[in-house]
Amino acid sequence: MAEVTAQHEPTLEWDTPLFRQASAQLEQAVPLARISDHVAERLRYPERAVILTLPVRMDDGMVHSFPAYRVQHSSVLGPTKGGVRFDPAVNLGECAALAMWMTWKCALLRLPYGGAKGGVRCDPRALSRTELARLTRRFTTDLAPFIGPGIDIPAPDIATNEQTMAWMMDTYSMQKGHAVPEIVTGKPVSIGGSVFRNEATGAGVVMVIERACARLGWNPAELEFVVQGFGNVGGVAATELHEKGARVVGIADVSGGVVDRAGLDIPTLHEYAREHGSLEGFPAERVTNEELLELACDVLVLAAREDQVGEANAPKLRCRLVVEGANGPTSVAADAILGERGIPVLPDVLTNAGGVTVSYFEWVQDLSRLFWNRDEIRRRLADKLGDAFDRVWALSEADGVSLRNAALIAGIRDVAAALEARGIYP
Numbered sequence: 001m002a003e004v005t006a007q008h009e010p011t012l013e014w015d016t017p018l019f020r021q022a023s024a025q026l027e028q029a030v031p032l033a034r035i036s037d038h039v040a041e042r043l044r045y046p047e048r049a050v051i052l053t054l055p056v057r058m059d060d061g062m063v064h065s066f067p068a069y070r071v072q073h074s075s076v077l078g079p080t081k082g083g084v085r086f087d088p089a090v091n092l093g094e095c096a097a098l099a100m101w102m103t104w105k106c107a108l109l110r111l112p113y114g115g116a117k118g119g120v121r122c123d124p125r126a127l128s129r130t131e132l133a134r135l136t137r138r139f140t141t142d143l144a145p146f147i148g149p150g151i152d153i154p155a156p157d158i159a160t161n162e163q164t165m166a167w168m169m170d171t172y173s174m175q176k177g178h179a180v181p182e183i184v185t186g187k188p189v190s191i192g193g194s195v196f197r198n199e200a201t202g203a204g205v206v207m208v209i210e211r212a213c214a215r216l217g218w219n220p221a222e223l224e225f226v227v228q229g230f231g232n233v234g235g236v237a238a239t240e241l242h243e244k245g246a247r248v249v250g251i252a253d254v255s256g257g258v259v260d261r262a263g264l265d266i267p268t269l270h271e272y273a274r275e276h277g278s279l280e281g282f283p284a285e286r287v288t289n290e291e292l293l294e295l296a297c298d299v300l301v302l303a304a305r306e307d308q309v310g311e312a313n314a315p316k317l318r319c320r321l322v323v324e325g326a327n328g329p330t331s332v333a334a335d336a337i338l339g340e341r342g343i344p345v346l347p348d349v350l351t352n353a354g355g356v357t358v359s360y361f362e363w364v365q366d367l368s369r370l371f372w373n374r375d376e377i378r379r380r381l382a383d384k385l386g387d388a389f390d391r392v393w394a395l396s397e398a399d400g401v402s403l404r405n406a407a408l409i410a411g412i413r414d415v416a417a418a419l420e421a422r423g424i425y426p
C-alpha cells in the first residue's frame, strides 16, 4: 500500500493574519512567562472549533446560507466565555485569535473561565429584525450541543446586543423546557441580565485610564481624548469621559470622524446617532477614520475593531497614550514602534475586561438567583480592574517589559499553572 506523505506542512484552518497576531504575542510572552514547553504547546491552538452553515428564510421567502463559527480556546479554568459577532468579515482565524485573547483576559482578571468567540458571517445592517431573530435562533439551535452554562457561555460583541442575547436565551431555554438565564450574559435585566452590564466595558475602559493617569501623574480632566468607535464600548467610554469633565475632541464610527477642538458634545452625538443610525451627516468638521487616528491628542482610545494601528500609521500617531478598548487594534509591529517612541499602550486584555467581568457577575447572580444593585456591581468591577491593573503595572516595572507583555505573562502564568496541576487526561 502506498504511503501518503505530506509534501508541505498543511496550513491549519485558523491560520489567518489576526490569529498570527495573537500567536506572535503569545510567542513573545512565553519565554518571559517561563512556562514549560508542553504547556506552551497546549496554549498555541484552540481546544475546539465549530464551523456551521445556517439556512435562514429571508423576509422575501428565499433561503440564504450563512457561515458561522464558535471557537473555544481553553477550558482548564472553567467554562469558556466570549462574544458573538455579526459581521461580513467573521472567519475561523478571527474567532480563534479572539478566543485566545479571552483566555488571557479571564485569567488576568481571575475569573473561573477560559476563552471563546463566535460569530455569523453576515451584513447585520442589511438584515431586518425578523431575519436577525431567525438567524440568531438557528445559530443557537445548531450550537446547542457545544454550549451550556457549565460549558461555554456566549455574550454580545460587534453588532449583537441585549436583544440578540434574549433570543439566544429563549431558544436554548425552549429546548431545555425551562428558563436557563445563565446560558448567556448581556441579556435584558427583565430575564436575568445584570444592571450595569451594558455600560461595563466602556466604563471599565475609563476606570483603567484613570488608574493609569494616577500612575503617570496626569489629571484626566485636563486631557484631550480621541475615541475611535461609537458603539457599546466607544460610545459609553466617551460618555463617561465627558461626564468626568474630560475633553473628547474627536470621535468616529463606521461613517467617519467628527472633530471639535473645543470638545464634542457627546449627548448630542448620541441623540443624532440614535435618530440616524450613525454619525453620517453630523454637522461638524469631518475627517476620515485614518485621519482621526493621527489627530494630535493626549489619549487615543481605540474602541472600534481589530487591526487599526499598523506599521504604516504607528509612526504618525500624535498621542501620548494608546488605550485598547477594542480587541486586537494594534499589530505586533505597531506595538514595537510605539514602544520605541515611548508611547505606552494599555492593552486590550486588561483595558476592555470590564465587559467579561460584569458578565461573570451576571452569571454568578443567575446561578444563585440573587441579584446585586448597580453600586455594588460598579464597586466590585473597580476592585477587580484595579487589582489586575496594579499587578500588570508592578510586573511591567519589575521585569522591564511592556504593559501588554506584563498582562499576557500574568494571564498565561495562571492558565499554565492550572494545566500543570491538572495534567493531561488520560
Ligand code: NAD
Binding pocket: 156, 157, 158, 159, 160, 201, 228, 229, 230, 231, 232, 233, 234, 252, 253, 254, 255, 256, 289, 303, 304, 305, 306, 325, 326, 327, 328, 352, 353, 355, 356
Ligand atoms: P459595536 O458594534 O457596538 O460598535 C462598534 C463601533 O465601531 C460602531 O460605532 C461602528 O460604527 C464603529 N466602527 C466599525 N468599523 C469602524 C471603522 N473601520 N472605523 C471607525 N469606526 C468603526 O461593537 P462594540 O461592542 O462596541 O465592540 C467594539 C470592540 O470592542 C470590538 O473589538 C469588540 O470585540 C470589543 N469588545 C467589546 C466588548 C463588549 O462588551 N461589547 C467587550 C470587550 C471587547
